[in-house]
Amino acid sequence: MSQFQLHDSQRRATVPFEPLDPGHVRVYYCGPTVYDVPHIGNLRAMLTADLLIRLLRRLYPRVTFVRNITDVDDKITARAKANGEDIGHLTERTTAEFHAGLAAMNMIRPDIEPRATHNIGEMQAMIDRLIRQGHAYVAEGHVLFSVTSFASYGALSGRDPDELVAGARVEVAPYKRDPGDFVLWKPSTPEQPGWVSPWGRGRPGWHIECSAMAHRYLGESFDIHGGGTDLLFPHHENERAQSLCCFPNGKFANYWLHNAMLLVEGEKMSKSLGNFHTLSDVLKRVPAEVLRLQLMSAHYRSLLNFTWTGLNESRKTLDRFYRALQAAKFSGPPNRPPPAIFLESLCDDLNTPQAIAEMHKMATKALTGDIEAAEDLMAAGNMIGLLHTPVQSWFKTLVSGSNDLPEVEIEALIAERLTARKAKDFARADEIRKTLAEEGIILEDGPTGTTWRRA
RNA sequence: GGUCCGGUGGCAGAAUGGUGAUGCAGCGGACUGCAAAUCCGCGUACGUGGGUUCGAUUCCCGCCCGGACCUCCA
Secondary structure, three states, X not given: OOOOEEEEOOOOEEEEOOOOOOOOEEEEEOOOEOOOOOEHHHHHHHHHHHHHHHHHHHHOOOEEEEEOEEOOOHHHHHHHHHHOOOHHHHHHHHHHHHHHHHHHOOOOOOOEOXXXXXXXXXXXXXXXXXXXXXXXXXXOOEEEEOHHHOXXXXXXXXXXXXXXXXXXXXXXOOOOOOOOOEEEEEEOOOOOOOEOOOOOOEEEOHHHHHHHHHHHHHXXXXXXXXXXXXXXXXXXXXXXXXXXXXXXOOOEEEEEXXXXXXXXXXXXXXXXXXXXXXXXXXXXXXOXXXXXXXXXXXXXXXXXXXXXXXXXXXXXXXXXXXXXXHHOOOOOOOOOXXXXXHHHHHHEOOOHHHHHHXXXXXHHHHOOOOHHHHHHHHHHHHHOOOOOOOHHHHOOOOOOOOOOOOHHHHHHHHHHHHHHHHOOOHHHHXXXXXXXXXXXXXXXXXXXXXXXXXX
């Protein structure tokens, strides 16, 4: 097995991965803020985490994957108010949709999925400790972290704290000692969610929750912390500052993993541009496996441009893979590990495009009847969450539902066409082919008879 | 303005200091009543100007272009 290496944002280099404890690898990922249904942009970080965990589980005996749910946030409060919906109802509903979406995408679930609201005590304990250690101060009902109290502030994101002030686009609150100081705890109005605290009834700032939950479930030092590049600053920088100041003997995250963003038709996805796609929008048009493959078709640190034509290519790729399994007459569960060359691709900083290229090479062999290659293909696909659909049903899967032609009618037309062909009535045979084609059914005449699939 | 990342064939997308992945699309052929699928074969690239080197798409510098982040967007 080749050495697993990954790109560490803090070191700004791709380096060999050395676990703090080879007997137990520990990973923390920033999870969703549950105020809306999941969209395809959310999925990229989720998929990167999924692939990372799948690979780590193959390399190490024990892996603990923690991913939080942020269920207290001003966006949530605002959305609940706009919807006329109870906050608890909103967060429960969107959490359930998030879980359902990830399950549809065949993503492995975290071992621990803590909720921010269940960890307020842990956050308060950290804040209290930061105040006592001189890293935080109380001002006008807020508790603020003092960035000047932490010498290496900015080291993770590669920023000079002095330069942050110049470009700041948000007005600096007057009670801050330094413009870079950020909120650990803030006062709540009676309508806002709040918890009693030594600093008055209030709610936590955004960053402290991840520090608190990571500490509670993974300790002062753990292996990998991940999320989207948009979180690098300020979120992760602040998490790191809080945690290292609170627990100076720990190292917090040993490796930082950041995935690039997703574009839609070359532009940032946004509601105002009309290119905003929720997960369920996409799953109405293609099987989840197709979207999963497309999200893996670019390296996780590269921008991924989501397009419908790109999705269609991923669909064709999966058709090819399933055909390869079919051609080799192999469809059982894999009883072997994926080929070494495939694992080596993944071990090279999760190089999924290369891993998929290797799958294509396996498929090419399998298509000529190489059953060994088909088994390799299946094992490789399953490892990254693909090719779980029974081969026979892949080509007949309904996506859009509703008024698709029932299978019995398809079979009846095929039988009629067979009769026509035997009678050399090719006009009628072609007419039936055309009729079915208009319904999105493609017929394939083979040596053993006619099969059909949905286009 | 600051920091960082990237510019590869028609498209998507990797690797790599010297034989130029992989897929889609395209072209030619085989197979087929016609198709589909499959098989065989073919073509096309390294933003730009310098530098280092026997040799650069790969390393270094400038320029152009694109993108991300710059206090609560995954």
